[in-house]
Amino acid sequence: MLLLDYSAKKEQMLQEYYAQLEPQIETGEPWSDAHTWTILTGEVEILIRDTLQLYHDLIRADEFHHYCATTQSQYPYAQQDVQFDALFHKLHTLVEKEIALAAQFAQHGYSPKSYEDLVECCRAVEVLLADESPIYTSEAFQTVLQHSLDDIKAGRVVEMPPEPL
Amino acid sequence: MALRSVGTATFWQQYRALPEPIRRLARTTYRQFLQDPWHASFHRKKPSALERLHPPIYEFRITRQYRALCQVEGEEYCWIFIGDHVAFDREVRRLAR
Numbered sequence: 464m465l466l467l468d469y470s471a472k473k474e475q476m477l478q479e480y481y482a483q484l485e486p487q488i489e490t491g492e493p494w495s496d497a498h499t500w501t502i503l504t505g506e507v508e509i510l511i512r513d514t515l516q517l518y519h520d521l522i523r524a525d526e527f528h529h530y531c532a533t534t535q536s537q538y539p540y541a542q543q544d545v546q547f548d549a550l551f552h553k554l555h556t557l558v559e560k561e562i563a564l565a566a567q568f569a570q571h572g573y574s575p576k577s578y579e580d581l582v583e584c585c586r587a588v589e590v591l592l593a594d595e596s597p598i599y600t601s602e603a604f605q606t607v608l609q610h611s612l613d614d615i616k617a618g619r620v621v622e623m624p625p626e627p628l
Numbered sequence: 629m630a631l632r633s634v635g636t637a638t639f640w641q642q643y644r645a646l647p648e649p650i651r652r653l654a655r656t657t658y659r660q661f662l663q664d665p666w667h668a669s670f671h672r673k674k675p676s677a678l679e680r681l682h683p684p685i686y687e688f689r690i691t692r693q694y695r696a697l698c699q700v701e702g703e704e705y706c707w708i709f710i711g712d713h714v715a716f717d718r719e720v721r722r723l724a725r
Contacts, residue, residue, distance in 0.1 A: 522693060529691045530653055532669035533660035540669050551692075586721075587714045591692045596713045599677035601720040607638065608678075608697075611708035614636035615699070620706060621640060623633040623658070 464531070464543055466524035467550070473517050474553050480510055481560060488567055504573050511561055511577045518554060518584050521547075548592070555588045631662065635707040639696075642710045650694050654710065657690045665705075 484506055487499075525547055532540040562585060565575045575581075590597060598604045614620060635643070643651065660667050671689040675697075678685045683701035685708070690696060697709035 522691075525693070526649070526653060526691050529669055529689070530656060533656045533667070544669075547692075583718065586717065590714050590717045595675050595677065596687070596695070596717075598713055598716045598720060599675050601716075603720050603723060604716065608709060611636040611638040612681075614638050615706060615708075619637040620634040621637070623635060623707075 464524070464528065466520070466527055467543065467546055470517060470521050470524055471546070471550055473513070473520070474550060474557065477510065477514055477517065477557060478553070480506075480513075481557065481564075484510065485560075485564065488564065500573075504568065504575075507561075507564060507568060507575055508577070511565070511575050511581055514554070514557060514561060515577060515580055515584055518558075518588070521550060521554065551588055551592055555585065555592065558585045558588065631665070631703045631705065633662075633705040633707070639707045639710060646694070646710065646712075650690070650712075654690050654694070654696070657688070661688070 484503070487503060528540075528543055528547060531538040558581060562578075562581055565578045565581065568575060569578070643654065646654065657670070661670070666672060669689065672686050674684055675687050678697075681699075683699050685697050685699050688696045688698060690710075693714050694710070694712055696707060699706040699708055
């Protein structure tokens with residue numbers, strides 16, 4: 464699947480990008496050199512922006528993956544799904560590393576623009592990868608579920624149309 | 629016995645609130661469900677948090693992000709929830725703040 468291959472390559476590229484950036488921050492005193500500082504903050508912004516884009520690309524690719532699964536009898540769903548899982552796990556690792564990186568920058572007075580989005584992205588991937596969706600134990604979900612169960616009791620149900628939904 | 633499938637009023641309300649591309653995908657998924665209710669792409673499973681309920685409730689995957697819940701009794705399927713788990717989780721956390 465082209466979309467999956469593209470996302471996998473992009474994830475690899477971002478891991479390499481991160482691997483180049485990290486030692487520059489870990490070693491030396493980039494904070495004391497204005498020129499290096501400017502370059503590094505710019506690089507971190509790009510890294511985070513592209514990682515967030517990768518998340519959105521993967522979500523779209525996953526939608527297409529499920530579309531293919533239900534419309535093409537020969538589609539190798541199980542095989543592709545394993546690759547999607549692996550890629551979401553890799554993305555999660557990358558996002559966690561970037562959050563740590565952003566925290567280092569924040570300690571020196573610079574908070575990357577999309578930091579909050581990155582934290583949200585991390586949580587979103589955790590939701591997608593969880594063995595069981597965390598929403599089910601929430602009070603809000605239990606309320607919504609109760610509405611639906613009340614619908615059943617009150618007979619507020621509609622037969623699925625012959626040409627469904 | 630033929631499969632009978634209904635949706636609650638709450639389910640239909642949630643369905644209508646979905647983005648159109650996801651509604652289209654839900655329709656495609658449902659057509660597949662009518663042919664094979666155990667298709668691998670559904671990742672059909674009983675959420676342990678809902679195990680106390682009877683008849684049992686199963687989760688069906690539309691995508692990793694969008695999933696539906698169905699109460700199943702023999703060949704009778706009652707759809708009770710459809711939605712975006714990432715957005716729902718975000719909203720739960722926002723309300724908790």
